[in-house]
Amino acid sequence: MPIIIAFVAGLLMSAGIAYSQMIDPNKVLGFLTLNANWDPSLVLVMAAALAVYSTGYWLFGKKDKPLFAAQFSLPGKKDLDKPLVIGSLIFGAGWGLVGYCPGPALAAISSGSSGTLAFIAAMVAGWFISRKLAI
Amino acid sequence: MDNFTPYTALIGGGMIGLGAVILFVFSGRIAGISGIAGSALFSGDGRSWRLAFLAGVIAGPLLIATLLADFSYSTPELSWQVIVAGLLVGVGTGWGSGCTSGHGICGISRLSPRSITATVLFMFSGMLVATLLR
Numbered sequence A: 001m002p003i004i005i006a007f008v009a010g011l012l013m014s015a016g017i018a019y020s021q022m023i024d025p026n027k028v029l030g031f032l033t034l035n036a037n038w039d040p041s042l043v044l045v046m047a048a049a050l051a052v053y054s055t056g057y058w059l060f061g062k063k064d065k066p067l068f069a070a071q072f073s074l075p076g077k078k079d080l081d082k083p084l085v086i087g088s089l090i091f092g093a094g095w096g097l098v099g100y101c102p103g104p105a106l107a108a109i110s111s112g113s114s115g116t117l118a119f120i121a122a123m124v125a126g127w128f129i130s131r132k133l134a135i
Numbered sequence B: 001m002d003n004f005t006p007y008t009a010l011i012g013g014g015m016i017g018l019g020a021v022i023l024f025v026f027s028g029r030i031a032g033i034s035g036i037a038g039s040a041l042f043s044g045d046g047r048s049w050r051l052a053f054l055a056g057v058i059a060g061p062l063l064i065a066t067l068l069a070d071f072s073y074s075t076p077e078l079s080w081q082v083i084v085a086g087l088l089v090g091v092g093t094g095w096g097s098g099c100t101s102g103h104g105i106c107g108i109s110r111l112s113p114r115s116i117t118a119t120v121l122f123m124f125s126g127m128l129v130a131t132l133l134r
Helices: A002-019 A025-032 A041-060 A082-098 A102-111 A114-132 B006-027 B033-042 B047-067 B080-095 B102-109 B113-133
Strands: none
Touching: A002 A102, A002 B006, A002 B047, A025 A041, A025 A082, A025 B113, A041 B006, A041 B102, A082 B080, A082 B113, A102 A114, A102 B033, A102 B047, A102 B080, A114 B033, A114 B080, B006 B102, B033 B047, B033 B080, B033 B102, B102 B113
């Protein structure tokens, strides 16, 4: 059952990424680039996702455990440490360079585009580096 | 603002939130795409549900393509820029413990101070780099 839930969750999220056009890096760059043609669509994507998620989270999150698992697995860290700050700034720089964050890049894998595949290969290398090299 | 697409943005965003909250309600997990993918590749336990999630992520646009006849999207050209960007996104989300989904949607909904901070920072540097380059 956890396998089916995870598949459906991933499917819905990336179908939403595709339907909202956030799978298209030019669409995302239209939001990140502040000029006369600024495209606020990403704000509405975030707003709708936050409205749905926070409703579910605050209605259900007070329960003892999830429906099909023994316990909730939530991040334990609380402090605003150096890796969080530096890492997030670095991530944003890469995002603004090409317009891809991890979800849309992985969602676009079936395009077979050499640019998309190279981005994913470099991102995977980056994940590996971040696990080997602590800051 | 003639490229503004409010309806598809709202519906698509709702689908993203729904998928993420399903993972929380049924499995008690945070739907952070960078964390799930990184752990699927580089840590041993819990690999099967993470791979199933990634299979869903890959299948999503194929589903939309079968439902919508005119669905298409652009992809970047192969360049050094793409490789540098991929490295920055990988290292940055690794150190920063999350991306637009885990911090930006799940974390902000949970009112996590770490996620709110991370989202403000990656939005800031993303806008800075994109705006300076174009």
